Every structure is written in structure tokens, then in C-alpha cells.
Amino acid sequence: VQLQESGPGLVKSSETLSLTCAVSGASVHSVTQSWNWIRQAPGKGLEWIGYIYTRGTTNYNPSLKSRVTMSVDVSKNQFSLKLHSVTAADTAVYYCAIEGDDGSYYFDHWGQGSLVTVSS
């Protein structure tokens, strides 16, 4: 299984950050896995942004919920993140990850990460 994030590395303050995660070796059709976004600000720890299931169910971090939109494109086997009204505090490496769900919850596959810098 491989995940690959893609999107602009530089976003202007107040605009929308858009990232896509291309999935290979697994299918976003899966109904037992969730498709997640996690970020890491420079020198900081991991912050979960949210997940989406193929059928459209989403769950977002309460601290970001008002600005986050996630979607799944089954035809392209990929999923996406939009973060609106960004500020410098949103500068981070953004990871996409698959959550395994077999009674335990865990992120067993991660992308390599995509650095997004918010400029003023």
C-alpha cells in the first residue's frame, strides 16, 4: 500500500489549502477503513485533522471543524482535504493515512508528507 500527497507547497493567508492523497495497493471503496489527514507543525507533535469513510461519513477535529472539508473520489482512488481561511498557524507537514479498523484503531499506512507553508 502506498499513499502520496500532492498539492501546492505555498498558500496565501486567508485562502484555501487543498491536498490530494493518491492511494495505490488499496481501494478507497473499502467500507472498513477510514481515510485520514494528520498534520505536524514545524518542531511540534502530530495533530489529527479528521477522517472520511467511502460512504461519506466524516469526523473532524473540533478545533478545525469549521474550516475543514474532506472528500473521496472513488473513480481516481484518492481522497482530498480542503482547509479554508488558512493562517500562518496552519503551516505544517500534512500526512494522509489509512486507519485500520478491526476492533482496534490504528494508522497502518502513511504518506511521506507534504509541507505546506502559509505566507502573508
Place this chain on the structure above:
Amino acid sequence: SSELTQDPAVSVALGQTVRIPCQGDSLRLFYASWYQQRPGQAPVLVFYGKNNRPSGIPDRFSGSNSGSSASLTITGAQAEDEGVFYCSSRDIDSHHVFGPGTNVTVL
């Protein structure tokens, strides 16, 4: 949302054993998962659930869960085990939460 707490740093002599604790109310309901992150790399899952180690992870990594606590133990630490270790779990609202990470140094 729930929170998980971890010690900021720990060191271990080469070949010795180190335990990395994690605490939080969400651990009463959900098992912890553990991730190792080396500098400049994405996190890697090293242990999860009641007693599960992903394929390719050495058996010197083990985990335990009890009440509101979980821990990851490295038995016979190697130089390549250095890095930041994060615990994580779901919470009652199905959100995910990560601990702040423990920086492990192998002496």
C-alpha cells in the same frame, strides 16, 4: 476532546530495556496505538491493539494496556530505535488524539 500525556524524553543504554508510558481517559475505552518517528520521516506504526505488532516490526517492541494507561516497551534497545514515539487512541466521540510524544535516546 480527550488528551493523552507522555513523558517528554527518556534515554536508554544500548541493549537495555525502556518503557514509554501514556495516560489518558480515552485509554479506558480504546487501545493505544504507537508510532515511531525518526527525523524527517513519516511516523511508522510499531504496536497496536491488545497485542499486535505490524509485519516487519522487531519483536523487541511490545505493548500493554491497563485502565487509563498504556505503555510501549523496547526490550534490548538498538541504535535504530531512537526517535520520537507517539501514542494515540480514538475517544468517545470517535476523534483521534495523539500524545505529545516521547523522545527516545539510545546511549
